[in-house]
Amino acid sequence: MKRFYVMITACFVSTTLLAQNDSTKAQKADTIKIGGMVIIKKDSPDQKHRETTVTLGNRRKQKNSNISTSEWIIDLGFANWNDKTDYTLATSQGNLINKPGTTSPLGANDFKLKSGKSSNVNIWVFMQRLNLIRHYVNLKYGIGVELNNYRFKSSVSFKEGGNNNPYTLQNINHAFVFRDSISFSKNKLAADYITIPFMINFRTNPNYSDKGLSFSVGVSMGYLYNSRNKQISDERGKRKNRGDYDLEKFKFSYVGELGLGSVRLYGSYAPKSIFENGLSMMPYNVGIRLSNW
Numbered sequence: 081m082k083r084f085y086v087m088i089t090a091c092f093v094s095t096t097l098l099a100q101n102d103s104t105k106a107q108k109a110d111t112i113k114i115g116g117m118v119i120i121k122k123d124s125p126d127q128k129h130r131e132t133t134v135t136l137g138n139r140r141k142q143k144n145s146n147i148s149t150s151e152w153i154i155d156l157g158f159a160n161w162n163d164k165t166d167y168t169l170a171t172s173q174g175n176l177i178n179k180p181g182t183t184s185p186l187g188a189n190d191f192k193l194k195s196g197k198s199s200n201v202n203i204w205v206f207m208q209r210l211n212l213i214r215h216y217v218n219l220k221y222g223i224g225v226e227l228n229n230y231r232f233k234s235s236v237s238f239k240e241g242g243n244n245n246p247y248t249l250q251n252i253n254h255a256f257v258f259r260d261s262i263s264f265s266k267n268k269l270a271a272d273y274i275t276i277p278f279m280i281n282f283r284t285n286p287n288y289s290d291k292g293l294s295f296s297v298g299v300s301m302g303y304l305y306n307s308r309n310k311q312i313s314d315e316r317g318k319r320k321n322r323g324d325y326d327l328e329k330f331k332f333s334y335v336g337e338l339g340l341g342s343v344r345l346y347g348s349y350a351p352k353s354i355f356e357n358g359l360s361m362m363p364y365n366v367g368i369r370l371s372n373w
Contacts, residue, residue: 144286157202205224216286230270230271269309293339301333
């Protein structure tokens with residue numbers, strides 16, 4: 081009988097020790113990935129003490145391919161231009177025309193923009209990065225649309241030329257600008273381009289997507305596919321007048337991009353006027369690029 085009690089006691093102790101070992105055994109962590117966010121759950125016998133870790137971005141060393149692609153990159157920024165127009169010459173050639181009855185000619189003040197409301201939005205369908213030198217130096221290129229809205233402080237209006245034009249005393253075959261007789265609560269010239277950028281890209285830490293410094297510089301070529309003069313006033317309501325207004329069909333720009341970690345800034349400057357005749361406006365854009373690539 082004594083042996084029986086000893087055997088029972090030994091079995092009980094062994095079972096207790098095994099149970100304790102199982103309860104303290106490390107559990108495998110559950111990992112869930114949602115885009116660039118990683119969620120790690122570490123199990124615990126006590127559900128109240130389960131650990132959950134959320135990591136934003138991929139800080140692990142990444143394997144670089146010779147060609148990498150990013151889609152639907154968005155730029156949000158401000159638009160403006162450098163006005164180098166010779167208004168005396170432009171007016172004498174009939175490119176800037178006042179409505180009959182006015183006396184003062186158009187000048188630089190008529191084409192000043194509302195800086196905080198003149199906007200630039202770029203939507204890049206895709207961009208690719210081609211390795212040139214060990215991923216530290218790359219060729220970066222893509223294609224997208226460039227949308228520019230130039231908001232005027234004054235009441236200038238853009239018109240297409242043609243016979244029997246009510247805004248002039250003579251017939252004009254080309255587009256022209258004049259000072260309107262009413263005030264607008266909104267007066268903007270919109271110019272939209274299909275644009276292809278080419279840049280040389282430099283990266284200080286190519287093994288991590290959200291670390292280090294990234295710098296790109298290059299050129300872009302845009303093709304004008306849509307332009308309009310949109311105005312809102314109490315007298316006329318909302319009007320959207322479409323025309324090319326002697327805008328150049330092609331737009332050449334110097335472009336750049338600066339990235340620190342996951343933050344990206346961009347800029348562009350066109351050294352040639354976007355107008356064919358009269359106005360000499362060199363546009364530039366600056367803003368934030370929503371991309372960590």
